[in-house]
Amino acid sequence: MSSPTPPALSAETLAALRADFPILNQEIRPGVPLTYLDNGATSQKPAAVIDAMSHYYEHMNANVHRGVHAFAERATAAYEGARQKVADLIGAGDAQEIIYVRNTTEAINLVARTWGDATLHTGDVVISTEMEHHANIVPWQMMAERTGVTVKYIPITETGLLDMGEYRKLLAEGNVKLVAVAHVSNVLGTINPVKEIIKLAHEAGALALIDGAQSVPGMPVNVRDLDADFYAFSAHKMLGPTGIGVLYGKYDLLEKMPPYNGGGSMISKVTLTGTKYAHAPQKFEAGTPAIAEAVGLGAAVDYLTKIGLANVIEHEKALISYAMERLSEVIGLTTYGPSVEERSGLVSFTLKGVHAHDLAQGLDAAGVAVRAGHHCAMPLHDKLGVAATLRASFYVYNTMEEVDTLINAIESTRRYFA
């Protein structure tokens, strides 16, 4: 076993960081500490996020954008302050380009139901990919039923990369109006060349939507540098709470789009004969929003910014390099996806003769939490020719020792079922 790449975060920094996460400091069963490697599903939350949400409820709870009393103003300031933090995190030009939604899934559905339904017609083409999460496939298939557009898919190569040659061919076939691609695959871990994908889409006259659910949590992202038209992600995978996510959209696009839900907050004037809508982002945020969750998201952004996302990805790279090396030593184990250089901090694998669910159960007995199943990417699993895989996904608080715990648990489960 060669010595692993030294992690970006020193042992002291990592120990201090782990102490910020109350959930990590417990045993899932007597004598069995938690080894949490299911970060691709959802991340754990630091005390800073939990406290910010409690503080909001204890000291300023009020509805936002309504009323002029002190709490209403404090709540509105906190809610909008978080929007600015998110805009700064991803390099948006303006906080007005940040729309709060429930999660990545809703962000993508919002684009399909507003921009898509209003703009697209029979004969138009939307390009997605074989490696997408269902959240970036199903909304387009549903939109196709409503509008008559055709959905085409960029295939993946043997090594789990997008086939860029095939992408160019799909664009050349014409009528492409939207390219919807994950920045990072939630199964293969592939970091896709989205800047180039977006450039090619624009040259073909199409817009580009990027599913950033797996990228924003773990690497620096700048939507203006990428020139993304839409960029979607969830708070809960980046140390924030569930129930809130973000759709970034270029402001001129957002202004041209029809509203999403109708109701309070999204109007500028209502009469009984008609309604004039508010500007973005309020136009897309009907009803009382997830205020405490926005505050929690703001705290998560602060926390990540303090660590530095460049450090997060470097730390994940060190963990995944070591994990890939150790996994390659396990008899009968197959990993999926590209080389470490082209991959984020996650890996999916199967073990010969042991069903993914049984392997996950074996790992659980050792306190190791991973995901088993198709990870909401059934078309990709069809392509890989497996019904289910196991996925270990690392994050900023994971350690090299936890990689060893994972490998030891796989080995003992393998022996158990052998």
Added chain:
Amino acid sequence: MDLYSENILDHSRNPRHWHALENPDIDYEESNPLCGDHLHLMLHVDDNGVITEVGWEGQGCAISKASASMLGEQLVGMKLEDARNISKEEVLENIGLPLGPVRVKCALLSLKVLKAGAYGLSSPEGAPTPSAE
């Protein structure tokens, strides 16, 4: 490591009645979309409504296979009418392990397939057949 009982391991390694039946009277298959487990049940039923032969095919985790295997053993010689009344509790008792809400679905897939087949439903469209995979 002591994950499952010897009984479950035995049934999952050597599942009983694990073969296709020719001209089955009841033929039903279904997948668990959460994990991709797939079970195909075939039954021969005589004129008195008694199950004479059971055949399973498919793929799954140890729990779903063991559950199907044990259920199959129980079915031979049973009236189809009575098979419709086998309860979830009975199946889970046979498994004899504490199961969370996710694994319970693995354990109960075989019963789901049996009930749907026994009530004369046809397999859902697009159910993949193991041979085609």
